[in-house]
Each structure stands twice: as structure tokens, then as C-alpha cells.
Amino acid sequence: MSDSMLDAVNLMVEESGKPIKAIAEEIGKPYSTLKRELNEFDEGAKLGAELLLPLMLACSGDQPLQYLADRRGYNLIRRKSRAGQDGVTExxxxxxxxxxxxxxxxxxxxxxxxxxxxxxxxxxxxxxxxxxxxxxxxxxxxxxxxxxxxxxxxxxxxxxx
Known part of the structure; x- marks a missing residue:
């Protein structure tokens, strides 16, 4: 589990396998700005909450949502069901x-x-x-x-x- 929301976002970006440049382009953010916002040591740039959903969609990940659910004591269950190979939905x-x-x-x-x-x-x-x-x-x-x-x-x- 991530120690912070920014850790969760960085993990999601890393696990997506996409280059940050491609993610930045997909969400309409300049590469250099996104790179700074993802850097925990850059005090001058902060990742805005309004960027979470576009990032999650671009990365096909839900680590930030998992982080929030865990910190609040909730279990996260996907509502949308997708059929598996054997026909059983999630x-x-x-x-x-x-x-x-x-x-x-x-x-x-x-x-x-x-x-x-x-x-x-x-x-x-x-x-x-x-x-x-x-x-x-x-x-x-x-x-x-x-x-x-x-x-x-x-x-x-x-x-x-």
C-alpha cells in the first residue's frame, strides 16, 4: 500500500507502462508540468484533485482510489462487471x-x-x-x-x- 496519495499516483503511472510524455499528452497537460507535479520533492508544483480521474483513465489504474478507500476503512468493489473467460463476471x-x-x-x-x-x-x-x-x-x-x-x-x- 502507498504511503501517500502522490505515491499511489506515481505507482499507477509506473504500473501503466506508458511513458509520462504519452500520459501528459492524453490528459492535455504539458509534459514538464506533469513531471513536476509527480515529483514529491518539487515544492513549487502540486497535483490537483481534478487531475486524478483523467490520470486514472489514462493509466487504466485505480491505485489513488484504492488508497483513499483504504485510508477511510472501505473496501473497493468495481460496479461494472466484465465477463471473464469462463463467462463469470467479476x-x-x-x-x-x-x-x-x-x-x-x-x-x-x-x-x-x-x-x-x-x-x-x-x-x-x-x-x-x-x-x-x-x-x-x-x-x-x-x-x-x-x-x-x-x-x-x-x-x-x-x-x-
């Missing part, structure tokens, strides 16, 4: 993780009623099926026999006990 595993986290929270709490737990189990199953059906054709057997539901209910009952 967002689907995140949705499954969030649904499973909610279920685990309910089970650990011990205060949830059966309806809440059942709804949480259904949400996990729905998200798991979205991911598994694209990755494993054999998943149809799980759905047909209700094995996933059974497994989740076992885990939940163990957490309560």
Missing part, C-alpha cells in the same frame, strides 16, 4: 461473498428468526448457482438434489450450536 463472486457474509452474521448472532435465515440461505444459493453454473456443468446435480441448501443449513445449525 461482480458475481463479490455478490456471493456478500450474501455468504450476511448468512454467517445471522448464524453467529443467534437472534435471527427462521425466516431471516431461510431468506439468507436462499440469497447464498442464488448467488452460488450464478457462479457455479457457469464454471461447473456438473452443478445441475447440486441443484437437483438440493445439496447446496443442505450444506448451508448444516453450516448454519453448527454456528448456532
Amino acid at each position: 461482480f458475481q463472486p463479490v455478490a456471493l461473498f456478500l450474501a455468504a457474509s450476511r448468512l454467517l452474521e445471522l448464524c453467529q448472532d443467534g437472534q435471527a428468526d427462521r425466516l431471516e435465515v431461510t431468506q439468507a440461505v436462499d440469497a447464498v444459493i442464488e448467488e452460488a448457482e450464478a457462479v457455479l453454473s457457469r464454471r461447473f456443468p456438473v452443478h445441475a446435480a447440486f441443484r437437483r438434489h438440493g445439496l447446496l441448501r443442505c450444506l448451508l443449513e448444516k453450516v448454519c445449525s453448527r454456528q448456532r450450536g
Whole structure:
């Protein structure tokens, strides 16, 4: 993790693999000005906040955003989903993780009623099926026999006990 916002920006520029001259041209900034703004030892030039988004787009990076999220205690999750080679989008595993986290929270709490737990189990199953059906054709057997539901209910009952 970067120690400062400027470190995060410099890391993003470096990892982009693009020459700074090309990035400067893409964002409409003179090369010498951008070079000075990226130099942490140049007291006379500062990188403006309005430049962050154009830089992130030019570099195809999100290190400054990651830096801000980390410093504020947030996890950064990309909203736009892009299909991978196996057809599973980046967002689907995140949705499954969030649904499973909610279920685990309910089970650990011990205060949830059966309806809440059942709804949480259904949400996990729905998200798991979205991911598994694209990755494993054999998943149809799980759905047909209700094995996933059974497994989740076992885990939940163990957490309560």
C-alpha cells in the first residue's frame, strides 16, 4: 500500500507502462508540468484533485482510489462487471461473498428468526448457482438434489450450536 496519495499516483503511472510524455499528452497537460507535479520533492508544483480521474483513465489504474478507500476503512468493489473467460463476471463472486457474509452474521448472532435465515440461505444459493453454473456443468446435480441448501443449513445449525 502507498504511503501517500502522490505515491499511489506515481505507482499507477509506473504500473501503466506508458511513458509520462504519452500520459501528459492524453490528459492535455504539458509534459514538464506533469513531471513536476509527480515529483514529491518539487515544492513549487502540486497535483490537483481534478487531475486524478483523467490520470486514472489514462493509466487504466485505480491505485489513488484504492488508497483513499483504504485510508477511510472501505473496501473497493468495481460496479461494472466484465465477463471473464469462463463467462463469470467479476461482480458475481463479490455478490456471493456478500450474501455468504450476511448468512454467517445471522448464524453467529443467534437472534435471527427462521425466516431471516431461510431468506439468507436462499440469497447464498442464488448467488452460488450464478457462479457455479457457469464454471461447473456438473452443478445441475447440486441443484437437483438440493445439496447446496443442505450444506448451508448444516453450516448454519453448527454456528448456532
